[in-house]
Amino acid sequence: MDTSLFDEAILKEFTLSFKTIEVPARTILLREGEISKKAFFIESGCLRVWFNNNGKECTTQFFFEREMVSSIESFRTGAPGLFNIESIEPCVIKVITKAELDKIEQNSPIFRKRMEETILKRLFVYQKLFLSRIKDSPEKRYHDLLENNPEMILRIPQHYIASYLGITSVSLSRIRRRG
Amino acid sequence: MDTSLFDEAILKEFTLSFKTIEVPARTILLREGEISKKAFFIESGCLRVWFNNNGKECTTQFFFEREMVSSIESFRTGAPGLFNIESIEPCVIKVITKAELDKIEQNSPIFRKRMEETILKRLFVYQKLFLSRIKDSPEKRYHDLLENNPEMILRIPQHYIASYLGITSVSLSRIRRRG
DNA sequence: GAGATTTATTAACAATTGTTATCGGCTGAC
DNA sequence: GTCAGCCGATAACAATTGTTAATAAATCTC
Numbered sequence A, B: 001m002d003t004s005l006f007d008e009a010i011l012k013e014f015t016l017s018f019k020t021i022e023v024p025a026r027t028i029l030l031r032e033g034e035i036s037k038k039a040f041f042i043e044s045g046c047l048r049v050w051f052n053n054n055g056k057e058c059t060t061q062f063f064f065e066r067e068m069v070s071s072i073e074s075f076r077t078g079a080p081g082l083f084n085i086e087s088i089e090p091c092v093i094k095v096i097t098k099a100e101l102d103k104i105e106q107n108s109p110i111f112r113k114r115m116e117e118t119i120l121k122r123l124f125v126y127q128k129l130f131l132s133r134i135k136d137s138p139e140k141r142y143h144d145l146l147e148n149n150p151e152m153i154l155r156i157p158q159h160y161i162a163s164y165l166g167i168t169s170v171s172l173s174r175i176r177r178r179g
Numbered sequence C: 001g002a003g004a005t006t007t008a009t010t011a012a013c014a015a016t017t018g019t020t021a022t023c024g025g026c027t028g029a030c
Numbered sequence D: 001g002t003c004a005g006c007c008g009a010t011a012a013c014a015a016t017t018g019t020t021a022a023t024a025a026a027t028c029t030c
Helices: A009-019 A070-077 A099-109 A109-133 A140-148 A149-155 A157-163 A169-178 B007-016 B074-079 B099-107 B109-135 B138-148 B148-153 B158-165 B169-179
Strands: A021-022 A028-030 A038-044 A047-053 A056-063 A084-087 A090-097 B018-024 B028-030 B036-046 B047-053 B056-063 B084-087 B093-097
Touching: A009 A090, A009 B007, A009 B084, A028 A038, A038 A099, A047 B109, A056 A109, A056 A157, A056 B084, A070 A109, A070 B109, A070 B138, A090 A099, A099 A109, A109 A169, A109 B047, A109 B109, A140 A149, A140 A157, A140 A169, A149 B047, A157 A169, B007 B028, B007 B093, B028 B036, B036 B099, B047 B158, B056 B109, B074 B109, B093 B099, B099 B109, B138 B148, B138 B158, B138 B169, B158 B169
Parallel strands: none
Antiparallel strands: A021 A090, A028 A084, A038 A090, A047 A056, A047 A084, B018 B093, B028 B084, B036 B093, B047 B056, B047 B084
16 A cells, blocks of 8 residues: 555554454455455455355455455445455455544545545446456456466466456366467 | 535525536437536436447446436546446436536535545445346346336337347347246 | 338347366375 | 365356347338
């Protein structure tokens, strides 16, 4: 997370508020249907965001080192989140509670503004996810991923990639064979 | 649009700023790729939002009487919008410019707050659109629409419905025949 | 009202994906 | 080292959708 816009005092309180945890792979940090009370900053490892779709796991996003993950929508509405946040690899993660974030937000107009920007960014993320599903075939989406995020393909188990592309791992295997 | 939260002076300025226009069906109010400078309030008639996907029109939303339509994302970023806004029926529409909205927003904290809420709502709209595409087959999406918005099915030409469901009108015909 | 345009249905065929099942390879636990 | 479990590839079959084309019905234009 880029913290350059915070003033010193806020930044200090911000970093002090974090608690560091270590989790093995396949650990669920936030469960679908629960009200989100924490935000996560990934020091090392990677996470995926997914939801249960009639017994099938649907992965919507991956997050890596130095990325911040939370259900900002759930923060705002206080409603249960729609997604699970789960580790794919063993991770070192910094955790901050919503209560602490709220306190910082109250004392810092800059931080408040950043939160608004984050909401707008999330809107564009969903817009992009939505349009990608419509515009492109699973095959094209795979090739795009291969071109733009090859490290993702190498790092993340294939069945998660398939789940992210919205197809079965069988179908992804076929696409890979086709070239 | 619910205006109950505005104070009197703002509300007056707000309503005075509107200019009423009448347009026939198939009129494009905002063109994809243009920077949005206006917002529309539908008095009568209905609009659809769509984008060009390799020569095929993809409809993402429909709007009806008493609904406000604009590219709020484009407003915020100043970047070209991704969508066309087009009339399906002859419409009576109230138009307000972004410049006027900006002026009102500057003078009214309440209005500013409403805009933030609107952004959050848009986020949920995209979230819902995205999840619906993933979770449900076109057939299920059609039946859901039939159950929850039967008036939409009656009012809107079928090929637009098909475009909204993400299928061809041929496929929609087949689904309808299957029952 | 006649002709043109748009809209919806249906048919036939191709292509892609899902489903189910099998198999081999890899990894981790003990 | 061995066993169990997970992961990826492949095959065979079913189901759905897209594509193209033909046709009928509805609507619009003049």
